Amino acid sequence: MLEIKDLHVNVHGKEILKGLNLKVPPGEVHAIMGPNGAGKSTTSYTLAGRAGYEVTKGEIDFFGEDVTALAPEERAARGIFLAFQYPLEIPGVSTMNFLKTAMNSQAKIRGEKELNAAEFLRAVRAAAKELNISEDMLKRPLNVGFSGGEKKRNETLQMALLKPKLAILDEMDSGLDIDALKLVAEGVNKLRSPDRSFLVITHYQRLLDYIVPDVIHILAGGKIVLSGDKSLALQLEQNGYDAVIAKAA
Amino acid sequence: MSEEAAALQELTEQKYKYGFVSDIESEFAPKGLNEDVIRFISAKKNEPEWMLDYRLSAYRRWVNMEEPSWAKLHYPKIDFQDAYYYAAPKAKEGPHTLEDVDPELLRTYEKLGIPLHEQEVLAGVEQRRVAVDAVFDSVSVVTTFKDELAKVGVIFCPISEAVHSHPELVKKYLGSVVPDTDNFYATLNAAVFSEGSFVYIPPGVRCPMELSTYFRINAAKSGQFERTLIIADAGSYVSYLEGCTAPQRDENQLHAAVVELIAMDDAEIKYSTVQNWFPGDENGKGGIYNFVTKRADCRGKNSKVSWTQVETGSAITWKYPSCILRGENSVGEFYSIAIANNYQQADTGTKMIHLGKNTSSRIISKGISAGKAQNTYRGLVSINARADGARNFTQCDSLLIGDQCGAHTVPYIQSKNPKAILEHEATTSKISDDQLFYCLSRGIPTEEAVSLIVNGFCREVLQQLPMEFAVEAQKLVGLSLEGSVG
Ligand SMILES: Nc1ncnc2c1ncn2[C@@H]1O[C@H](COP(=O)(O)OP(=O)(O)OP(=O)(O)O)[C@@H](O)[C@H]1O
Ligand SMILES: [Mg+2]
Numbered sequence: 001m002l003e004i005k006d007l008h009v010n011v012h013g014k015e016i017l018k019g020l021n022l023k024v025p026p027g028e029v030h031a032i033m034g035p036n037g038a039g040k041s042t043t044s045y046t047l048a049g050r051a052g053y054e055v056t057k058g059e060i061d062f063f064g065e066d067v068t069a070l071a072p073e074e075r076a077a078r079g080i081f082l083a084f085q086y087p088l089e090i091p092g093v094s095t096m097n098f099l100k101t102a103m104n105s106q107a108k109i110r111g112e113k114e115l116n117a118a119e120f121l122r123a124v125r126a127a128a129k130e131l132n133i134s135e136d137m138l139k140r141p142l143n144v145g146f147s148g149g150e151k152k153r154n155e156t157l158q159m160a161l162l163k164p165k166l167a168i169l170d171e172m173d174s175g176l177d178i179d180a181l182k183l184v185a186e187g188v189n190k191l192r193s194p195d196r197s198f199l200v201i202t203h204y205q206r207l208l209d210y211i212v213p214d215v216i217h218i219l220a221g222g223k224i225v226l227s228g229d230k231s232l233a234l235q236l237e238q239n240g241y242d243a244v245i246a247k248a249a
Numbered sequence: 250m251s252e253e254a255a256a257l258q259e260l261t262e263q264k265y266k267y268g269f270v271s272d273i274e275s276e277f278a279p280k281g282l283n284e285d286v287i288r289f290i291s292a293k294k295n296e297p298e299w300m301l302d303y304r305l306s307a308y309r310r311w312v313n314m315e316e317p318s319w320a321k322l323h324y325p326k327i328d329f330q331d332a333y334y335y336a337a338p339k340a341k342e343g344p345h346t347l348e349d350v351d352p353e354l355l356r357t358y359e360k361l362g363i364p365l366h367e368q369e370v371l372a373g374v375e376q377r378r379v380a381v382d383a384v385f386d387s388v389s390v391v392t393t394f395k396d397e398l399a400k401v402g403v404i405f406c407p408i409s410e411a412v413h414s415h416p417e418l419v420k421k422y423l424g425s426v427v428p429d430t431d432n433f434y435a436t437l438n439a440a441v442f443s444e445g446s447f448v449y450i451p452p453g454v455r456c457p458m459e460l461s462t463y464f465r466i467n468a469a470k471s472g473q474f475e476r477t478l479i480i481a482d483a484g485s486y487v488s489y490l491e492g493c494t495a496p497q498r499d500e501n502q503l504h505a506a507v508v509e510l511i512a513m514d515d516a517e518i519k520y521s522t523v524q525n526w527f528p529g530d531e532n533g534k535g536g537i538y539n540f541v542t543k544r545a546d547c548r549g550k551n552s553k554v555s556w557t558q559v560e561t562g563s564a565i566t567w568k569y570p571s572c573i574l575r576g577e578n579s580v581g582e583f584y585s586i587a588i589a590n591n592y593q594q595a596d597t598g599t600k601m602i603h604l605g606k607n608t609s610s611r612i613i614s615k616g617i618s619a620g621k622a623q624n625t626y627r628g629l630v631s632i633n634a635r636a637d638g639a640r641n642f643t644q645c646d647s648l649l650i651g652d653q654c655g656a657h658t659v660p661y662i663q664s665k666n667p668k669a670i671l672e673h674e675a676t677t678s679k680i681s682d683d684q685l686f687y688c689l690s691r692g693i694p695t696e697e698a699v700s701l702i703v704n705g706f707c708r709e710v711l712q713q714l715p716m717e718f719a720v721e722a723q724k725l726v727g728l729s730l731e732g733s734v735g
Contacts, residue, residue, distance in 0.1 A: 048690045051682070076692035088687040092705025098691075101701055106692035141705065158691065 001026045001063055001197055002047075002166055008057035009039075009046050016042045018222035019058070024166070027194040031208055032201045033233065034219035035241045040201045041085055043219065044168045047199075048082040049075045062166070076102075077109035079165030083155040083172055085201075090142040095154060098142045099124060099161055106162065127160040131187050148175030156187040167191070168199045173207040185210030205237045220245055264731055265527055265562075268497030271357040275386065275468050278335035284308065287440055290335045290387075294409045297416065307429040307439035314433045320596040321625045321657060322565055324501075324538065332503060334441045336386040336468035347391055354390055358383055361494060363463050367393050379490075379717060380405055382462040386471060387443035394458065402451040403487075405460055408476050411447035418449055422480055426509035426546045426573070434540040434567075438507040442476035445506070450485035450516070459488050459715055466495040466502055466526075466537070475506035481516035483549060488519040488715055493562070495527045499535045501564060506541045514549030514576065519557070521714050523722055526562035528729075531620075533592025536564025543570035544600075547579035547608075555582040556599065557713040559722045561729040564593060569627065571600035574608035574636075581610040584710040588703075588729045589622030589654070598628035598659075603669070607638035614645045615707045618654035619733035625657040630671060632664040640670040647677040648706050650699065650733045678706075685734070699734050700727025 002024040009017035016039045024030050034040055046053045047060060049072035059066045067075050090098065104114045115123070128138055131153050143151050152172055159167050169188070173181055188198065188211050200211055208216070208230060216233055218226040220241065226232070226248040235244050278289045287308050291301040316327070338351060347355075347365060358365050365383060380394035382405065389407035398405050404415060411419050429439035446462040466473045481487055495502065504526065510518050520543075529536025539562075545554035556570040566589075572581030583599035601610035610630065618624040630641045647656035658675050680702050688698035704711065704723050714722055 048686075050686050050690075071694075072686065072689035073692045073694045076690055082690050084687065084690075088681075088684050090684060090687070090702060090705055092708035093701055098701070101697065102688075102691035102693055105694060105697060109692060109694075162691065 002199075003061040004058070005061070006058035007046070007055065007060065009042060010054045010056050011042060011052060015056070016222055017046065020219075020223050022217065022224060024197045024199060026197055027192075028214040029192065029198040029200060029211060031213040031216045031233070032199060032219050033203065033216060033236060038219045039222045040219055041170055044082055044170045044199070044201060047168055048072055048080060073105065074109060076162075077106045081159055081162055081164030081167045083152075083159060083167065083169045085170040085174065087143050087151040087155055089144045091144055093142050094139050095142050095157070096124065096138045099158060102158070103161060123161060127157055130190070131157050131160070132183060133157055149177060149180035152176055152184055153180065153187075156184050160187060160191060165195065166197050166199065168201070170201045171203070172200070173202055173204060181207065182210060205233045208233050218245065264728070265497055266728075267361060267494035267525065268527055269360065270496040271353055271467050273338045273351065273353055273467060275336050276339050277333045277468070277471070280333055280470075281330040282334055282441065286334055290441060290443065293335060293337070294412070296412060299420065300412055303424070303429070304440050307436050310430065311433070311436040311440055314436055316433050320567055320627070321623060322567060322594050322596050324565055324594075327503065327538065331470070333468065333471040334474070335443060336471040337388040338385060338390070350391055354385060357385070357465065357467070358390075358463070361463070361465065363492070365391055365393060379459040379461055382407060382446045384444045384462060384464045384475070386466060386468050386473060389444050398457070401454055401457060403454060403456055404447065404449040406447055408445045408447045408478060411478075415447070415449070418480065419447070419478070422478055422509065422511055424509075426511060426544045427507050427542050431542060434505045435507050435542040438474050438476060438505050438542070442474045442507065445476040445478070445508075447477075448479040448487060448489065450481045450487045452483045452485060454485045456485070456487040459490060459717060461490040461492065464491070464493040464504075466504065469498060470500065470502070472503035472505065475504065475508070477506070477508040479509070479518060479520070480511045481513065481518045483514040483516060486517045488521070490521045490523070490715060490718055492523050492525065494525050495537055497527050497530070497535065501536060501538050504537050504539050504541070506543070508541070508543040510545035510554055512545065512547050512549060512552035512554050512579075515551045516549060517553040517555075518545065519555045520545070520570075521718065522558040522560070523718060523725065524558065524560045524562055524566070525725060528562045528593050529564040529591065531591045533564070536593070537562065538565045539563040539568065541568040543568065545570070545572045545581070547572055547574050547576050547581060549579070550576040550605070551578045552576050553580040553582075555584070555713070557584040557710065558586070558597075559710070559714070559725065560585070560587040560595060560597060561725050563595075566595040566597050568597045569599055571602065572610065573602045573604065574610065575604045577605045578607045579605055580608070583610075583612045583614070584713045585614045586617070586707045586710045586726065587615070587624055587626075588617045588726065589619070589624040590730055590733055591620040591622060593622045595623070596625040596627055598626045600629040601631070601641060603630075603632045603636040603639040603641070605636060608636055609639065610641045612641070612643040612645075613709050615710055616645070616647045616656055617650070617703055617706070617730070618647070618656050619650035619730055621653045623655045623657070625659060627659045629661040629663070632666045632669040632671075634665040636666050637668060639666060641672070643673045645675045646706065648703065649677065649679045650730065680734070695734055696727070696731055699730055703727070703730060
């Protein structure tokens with residue numbers, strides 16, 4: 001479903017990704033780990049199509065289509081979802097309203113029928129309940145004054161409702177206490193399905209205990225330097241990036 | 250036309266979808282302004298002597314007045330002799346019913362989405378009825394639900410009609426809040442005012458439906474001089490809405506209105522405006538010059554007036570809806586959204602004059618600037634020495650889109666009572682790239698994202714609008730900012 005080929009990306013004229021290759025088959029969970037500044041968030045922004053992340057070489061194939069020239073909203077409508085490392089606040093716009101606008105916009109781009117108010121409410125309430133998100137929080141302005149954990153739960157809620165084919169989770173675990181981590185991980189696990197893939201970016205083994213990946217990639221210096229199964233995360237935890245990367249080289 | 254050209258035209262037209270001109274045969278006063286023109290207007294409306302005298306005395310005063318220049322507005326000098334002060338569709342004399350109205354006029358209102366048939370309703374959320382007074386250039390075309398309102402004693406009619414049918418009320422209240430000496434534009438209005446609505450709610454009556462007036466400027470080179478007078482007698486309530494649109498033209502046109510509200514003991518008036526005059530094109534050509542004096546007199550104790558305005562149109566907006574809080578415990582509120590895009594200039598705000606004891610006022614102003622526009626909030630809170638227990642809360646928020654526009658906040662506070670409680674908060678923010686990208690990544694295209702963020706920014710004010718109009722206003726907020734990003 002996702003195949004990144006020799007991807008080179010410039011940010012503000014500086015090359016950050018330098019020939020990234022990555023293949024994620026349908027239904028699989030792939031983790032990306034790597035030191036600070038390696039280019040993990042850059043990868044996720046580039047996949048989502050953020051302006052200023054200039055692809056100078058290579059391509060991003062999503063279900064056989066090169067999406068590098070597509071606008072972010074087009075990619076979203078095709079099923080690419082990014083859970084932000086730092087979710088943004090939108091004053092005055094309730095989570096409810098934001099979600100409805102997003103779902104309807106995507107439906108419109110795909111040429112599908114919009115949900116009616118009752119269908120929408122039912123879907124939101126059900127998803128919110130599973131993530132322990134109160135009705136009150138759904139009515140509050142999006143992410144405004146939310147705690148770190150609440151923001152991440154809200155990202156998970158959005159993912160659950162937008163039903164992407166590829167979900168990129170950028171440090172979903174940062175700032176979460178252990179209970180919230182479990183809740184978010186459970187939310188993600190419930191969404192696992194044969195036609196949905198995940199790209200999980202994290203620094204810690206801990207998240208991968210809950211969301212068990214099929215493959216782990218190590219990103220360093222703008223490319224994938226090592227891929228392996230979940231034992232790789234344990235090696236990293238014990239020996240650190242430098243040693244593991246050096247050994248692989 | 251190629252498909253592409255058609256799509257393009259549709260897109261540009263969408264920017265101001267009320268910019269069409271109706272092909273109506275009109276009758277004009279001679280061009281320019283002098284005593285004869287005033288006599289002409291007065292005669293057209295078949296006015297009694299006292300009304301003509303009122304106009305002439307205002308005119309004689311106006312001739313010696315100077316245009317105010319303190320606002321942060323820049324525009325070429327207006328040639329007041331180069332305009333028509335009266336323009337009206339040719340029609341039968343006297344008040345008309347819907348059957349008498351020119352079908353072309355009916356089509357105009359249909360295109361504007363304004364219901365003139367009593368069984369119709371606005372395409373709102375709730376199926377509630379709204380009474381409409383439709384003012385076209387200098388005359389009222391039709392007023393709906395008049396008879397039904399009369400059954401509960403509510404008078405809702407064009408002001409030119411009220412001069413004949415209720416002269417005692419007009420004489421008593423006209424100019425009692427905004428005297429004809431008030432300011433350059435108010436004095437001009439007193440001399441040449443053409444049409445507007447008259448509302449009287451008798452004691453103890455809660456007006457059974459929303460009242461509204463739609464102002465449409467159609468004729469070229471003509472000014473519109475709206476005059477509205479609303480009286481809420483003791484213990485009554487009314488919610489009133491004013492809407493405005495005009496064709497897209499290259500030259501500037503003048504709209505100089507005076508609106509007077511009077512609230513007696515325990516009465517409440519909720520006055521909402523959705524101002525959507527043609528704003529000029531993206532190069533700043535054309536557009537309405539909107540110079541408006543709106544003032545409410547909270548005359549009675551426990552009276553309340555609430556102004557809500559959504560100002561999206563006009564090349565120039567000069568407007569400060571105010572409240573004189575005379576009655577004890579009276580309350581004044583001002584909720585405002587002012588959007589200025591491209592080359593628009595808005596200088597708007599309010600005045601809250603606290604005279605009575607325990608009076609309170611609340612000001613929530615949301616200014617949005619985009620393109621090369623300038624947006625100024627100008628507000629005065631004045632507390633009289635005798636106004637013990639007076640309090641005001643003011644919040645002014647500005648949102649900037651792009652880096653070529655400006656937002657300015659000019660609050661004046663004059664307190665002669667040391668015990669008054671005054672709070673003022675002000676913020677300026679920008680729509681960040683991060684916020685926009687967050688929306689885009691969820692599948693929300695740029696224009697909708699801007700609309701969503703701006704609507705969120707304005708929420709506190711939009712919530713004040715009657716439900717029937719809130720949805721329309723939200724759409725308008727989005728439309729006004731089309732093309733402002735990216
Ligand atoms: N706007 C920018 N301008 C210049 N350099 C940038 C910009 N954004 C990112 N970079 C640089 O790109 C590199 C990769 O950053 P990125 O955020 O992708 O790292 P990361 O792997 O997500 O790190 P972390 O683990 O700290 O989240 C860093 O050196 C960073 O400073
Ligand atoms: Mg990062």
